[in-house]
Amino acid sequence: MACGKKPGEVVIYHNARCSKSRSACEIVAGKGIEARVVEYLKTPPDREELRQLLKKLGMRPSELVRRGEAVFKENYAGKTLDEEQWLDALVAHPILIERPVVVRGNRAVVGRPPEKVLELLDA
Secondary structure (H helix, E strand, C coil), X not given: CCCCCCCCCEEEEXXXXXXXXXXXXXXXXHCXXXXXXXXXXCXXXXXXXXXXXXXXXXXXXXXXXXXXXXXXXHHCCCCCCCHHHHHHHHHHCHHHECCCEEEECCEEEECCCHHHHHHHHCC
């Protein structure tokens, strides 16, 4: 499980094709922090890992959904889903997970804008 097992460890759920995600990685590296990078499209989080991430983020599954993605528009736009169904959607289609997610200890932030990760690193 990638959700940050070591105290103080920084884990970045990263999509290399995303400029915001790349910027967040640069900010973390610029602080001299060696983060563990999880390319979540290649190794997607399972349901329990997503639950842990959401708890650390203080978010519901529906709040982590990228609504601009084609998968969302084709499969979910206009539908009413409960939070468990949104969790199912995120597990089935990890491209729908907002990015980047940066985890440190028992806290996490979505790095949008990328400077938001500073809140986590400077805390």
